[in-house]
Amino acid sequence: MNQELTIYADTDNISELTQSFKKFFLNDDSESIAQYRKLTHKVADYISTQIATQKQAYSGKSPHDLINQIAEFEMFPKQGTPLESLLERTRDLVINNNISVYHPNCLAHLHCPTFVASLTAEMIISAFNQSMDSWDQAPAATMIEQAFCDELCRVYGFNDQADATFTGGGTMSNFMGLLLARDHYSQQHYNWNIQKKGLPPEASKFRILCAEFAHFTVAQSASILGLGEHAVVKIKTNEFEEEIAALEDTIIQLRAEGLIPIAYVTTAGTTDFGSVGNIGALAEVAHEHGLWFHVDAAFGGSLIFSEKHKYKLNGINQADSVTVDFHKLFYQPISCGVFLVKNKASFEYIRLHADYLNPESNESLGILDLVYKSIQTTRRFDALKPFLSLQHIGTEKFGEMIDYTIDLASTISDVIEADIQFELATRTQINAVVFRYLPKGNFSEKAIDNLNNEIKTKLLLSGKAIIGQTAVHGKAFLKFTLLNPMTEANSVIELLNEIKSLGNELLKD
Numbered sequence: 001m002n003q004e005l006t007i008y009a010d011t012d013n014i015s016e017l018t019q020s021f022k023k024f025f026l027n028d029d030s031e032s033i034a035q036y037r038k039l040t041h042k043v044a045d046y047i048s049t050q051i052a053t054q055k056q057a058y059s060g061k062s063p064h065d066l067i068n069q070i071a072e073f074e075m076f077p078k079q080g081t082p083l084e085s086l087l088e089r090t091r092d093l094v095i096n097n098n099i100s101v102y103h104p105n106c107l108a109h110l111h112c113p114t115f116v117a118s119l120t121a122e123m124i125i126s127a128f129n130q131s132m133d134s135w136d137q138a139p140a141a142t143m144i145e146q147a148f149c150d151e152l153c154r155v156y157g158f159n160d161q162a163d164a165t166f167t168g169g170g171t172m173s174n175f176m177g178l179l180l181a182r183d184h185y186s187q188q189h190y191n192w193n194i195q196k197k198g199l200p201p202e203a204s205k206f207r208i209l210c211a212e213f214a215h216f217t218v219a220q221s222a223s224i225l226g227l228g229e230h231a232v233v234k235i236k237t238n239e240f241e242e243e244i245a246a247l248e249d250t251i252i253q254l255r256a257e258g259l260i261p262i263a264y265v266t267t268a269g270t271t272d273f274g275s276v277g278n279i280g281a282l283a284e285v286a287h288e289h290g291l292w293f294h295v296d297a298a299f300g301g302s303l304i305f306s307e308k309h310k311y312k313l314n315g316i317n318q319a320d321s322v323t324v325d326f327h328k329l330f331y332q333p334i335s336c337g338v339f340l341v342k343n344k345a346s347f348e349y350i351r352l353h354a355d356y357l358n359p360e361s362n363e364s365l366g367i368l369d370l371v372y373k374s375i376q377t378t379r380r381f382d383a384l385k386p387f388l389s390l391q392h393i394g395t396e397k398f399g400e401m402i403d404y405t406i407d408l409a410s411t412i413s414d415v416i417e418a419d420i421q422f423e424l425a426t427r428t429q430i431n432a433v434v435f436r437y438l439p440k441g442n443f444s445e446k447a448i449d450n451l452n453n454e455i456k457t458k459l460l461l462s463g464k465a466i467i468g469q470t471a472v473h474g475k476a477f478l479k480f481t482l483l484n485p486m487t488e489a490n491s492v493i494e495l496l497n498e499i500k501s502l503g504n505e506l507l508k509d
């Protein structure tokens with residue numbers, strides 16, 4: 001017999017209480033809607049004003065200045081503050097002291113300006129707060145992410161056995177690649193399920209191979225995977241490019257020593273030099289010797305949409321897994337990465353069942369719970385950002401942007417090569433320009449190192465430019481990562497002149 005539930009008695013007091021909570025949330029209340037509209041406009045206004053008027057890449061505030069400004073905030077106040085005045089203080093502290101990724105002198109890292117389309121996507125993502133672990137938390141989002149991933153696999157030349165998942169970036173994608181590589185090797189060779197039993201006895205002999213300039217996350221992954229950083233064998237390269245013969249020799253040598261090479265990681269766009277190896281040939285060697293072949297295309301993945309440069313990714317469809325970052329050369333706000341796998345069955349190595357997230361009965365209805373493909377549970381709907389951006393811009397225009405930035409890097413390399421006060425480390429294949437300032441006269445290598453380090457720090461702390469720094473054969477070099485398609489050669493040349501004047505000035509001190 002149905003019996004109506006009685007309404008909780010103390011409704012007046014309860015309504016008063018919930019009403020007092022309501023103003024803090026976005027909800028159907030007209031006041032909440034009005035406040036959301038007003039404040040998002042205000043924030044958009046602050047952001048636009050800052051971007052329109054920011055003359056330098058950074059305000060130049062020192063760590064000490066920033067600490068003092070933060071100290072003006074009581075970190076956990078008992079009573080709240082009206083949002084409008086709080087936003088004003090936030091503007092002064094945060095918005096005004098950002099490194100501007102839109103400024104042409106922001107060229108240290110793989111740190112990109114972002115598309116307007118993706119910023120509008122961010123608003124939708126955060127306002128609706130969908131969570132990608134289960135369909136009942138993100139129905140349309142789940143279907144869009146899956147459709148985007150399916151098509152992305154086709155774009156990289158994989159067949160319908162492939163699949164992909166969004167990640168927080170290259171670190172997580174590289175980790176996933178090596179996690180699957182390790183588990184696959186154990187399953188195939190020892191019938192050993194690491195998920196259930198932990199590492200097999202042979203794991204202490206597992207080796208992951210990569211070139212010298214592979215990203216540090218390869219070693220980090222080996223360490224987290226319980227293999228230890230010593231499991232990573234870095235193959236010395238001739239200059240900055242990976243060599244097929246060196247890979248083969250290393251595999252043979254490791255086997256002769258009783259070790260077990262399980263995977264090779266190639267980098268399509270090394271962080272410092274933007275180098276891309278011969279992916280197809282490396283894949284062939286890796287597979288011939290039974291290694292999992294992972295391509296870290298965190299940087300270079302976007303070349304796939306460049307008619308001029310996509311040939312550099314030839315062979316990427318031979319990979320067992322691939323890292324692509326959208327928050328680098330795809331101009332998406334952080335975080336936004338993707339991990340692709342050639343054989344979707346490999347995701348079984350990380351599948352775990354949670355009754356509350358993926359009850360089996362859902363599958364017959366076509367309901368898709370994406371949690372099984374990820375090492376995250378709660379996950380943002382980041383797929384909306386590249387989805388909206390590429391819908392808006394089109395792959396043709398996007399490809400032109402990539403081409404332009406690579407041409408820009410080449411032009412700047414020419415300028416540097418022609419100037420005796422600079423030394424170019426190498427001509428890179430994509431967007432990186434690595435060089436150092438050379439003072440006139442006789443100076444020790446140590447003095448030149450110090451000078452270049454000082455130039456970099458002075459530019460940062462004056463806010464004039466954020467430039468990169470790295471080491472080449474033990475010497476300090478500077479780096480421009482020319483990702484910004486709005487940057488013109490003249491402004492980079494102006495910065496080079498500034499570097500020369502700064503170098504000459506420092507010599508006088």
Ligand SMILES: Cc1ncc(COP(=O)(O)O)c(C=O)c1O
Nearest residue numbers: 110169170171215271296298299
């Ligand atoms: C080649 C390469 N792989 C992986 C990463 C790590 O990516 P993320 O910082 O998105 O975790 C980077 C970062 O610069 C990179 O350059």
